[in-house]
């Protein structure tokens with residue numbers, strides 16, 4: 001049995017509890033449910049009680065001897081961060097392309113010349129399942145060290161049935177060995193395979209008729225994503241793929257308006273996507289359609305920075321009723337980072353989001369973007385015991401001292417997986433369970 005954990009005297013405990021249980025926008029994004037001198041009791045993998053230290057002392061004083069007690073005086077506590085958009089499982093890396101872009105090539109030029117997503121596709125096809133598990137484990141360790149306890153993960157570096165399934169099966173296996181939870185998304189139409197250039201509709205048919213049924217049959221994904229972009233998939237082709245996914249019970253997501261305005265935000269609203277991603281070039285009409293439909297904008301400011309593009313209009317979106325989540329977009333080309341703290345900083349610096357909004361976007365709204373808000377994204381009784389203890393005293397300081405990893409300790413399902421000072425990352429909470 002794992003010992004209960006009793007965290008006491010947090011300078012600020014940001015619970016993220018609010019009356020708005022669904023995706024939050026406008027002023028609801030500033031409701032952090034802050035408790036000063038806060039305390040939380042974790043047991044059986046979940047939050048059993050949360051309140052002021054005085055309140056929990058009344059409730060738990062007689063059981064104090066059973067628990068690991070953590071003095072959080074002077075520190076901020078938040079829910080484990082949620083990263084709702086990653087490409088965490090892939091083979092190889094593309095550092096030479098980074099250099100090429102600095103020499104003047106653009107992201108799309110490199111991709112259209114057979115590099116970019118195609119290069120990673122070749123390396124992912126060649127990698128064995130074991131190699132993919134090893135590489136992805138290192139990335140997940142890094143997520144955890146940055147306070148991230150749940151990620152979404154996309155396939156899309158296969159673009160053939162065998163490799164798409166390999167990526168999704170690797171995610172499933174990582175669930176058994178790694179503490180970070182992975183929520184899987186199928187993205188068979190992540191690029192146009194070179195052999196289908198000019199025959200995109202034929203590849204769309206393959207995604208719909210040959211890939212989606214197997215992914216659904218094997219229950220390997222919850223979401224279905226597509227790269228709707230000029231020179232990739234048109235809104236019409238994207239709509240066919242997303243509607244077909246719905247027939248198999250997969251919820252639509254969409255990479256939209258990243259490089260050029262292309263009607264992706266409008267399409268997200270039309271098909272009832274849970275979220276639309278990127279949106280650097282989204283039209284005002286598209287943004288308003290998303291607000292109307294309740295589509296979450298999943299914004300990726302590290303990608304914008306890495307591609308030297310203007311960030312998405314996060315401020316405008318929040319002010320006009322779009323719920324905003326943020327994410328690393330961790331991938332080998334346009335955003336090779338696993339740092340959600342950096343992404344929160346960039347949300348403030350480049351998208352004019354407030355420190356409170358950035359925290360909501362990285363926790364509760366991020367959980368909503370992967371349909372996990374009943375389990376993670378806030379510290380409330382019954383939700384998972386996913387907690388981060390930060391080396392800062394309040395949420396403003398977390399966003400203010402930028403580019404630094406302030407994580408001190410992390411608990412996943414009530415088990416300490418990083419700590420005491422950010423130095424230890426364990427790869428299996430089950431092992432820790434037996435040790436303690």
Ligand SMILES: N=CN[C@@H](CCC(=O)O)C(=O)O
Nearest residue numbers: 116117227329331332333334
């Ligand atoms: N834009 C499309 N897909 C990824 C990039 C993938 C890559 O470059 O390998 C993204 O979300 O940015």
Ligand SMILES: [Zn+2]
Nearest residue numbers: 085087255329
């Ligand atoms: Zn992406």
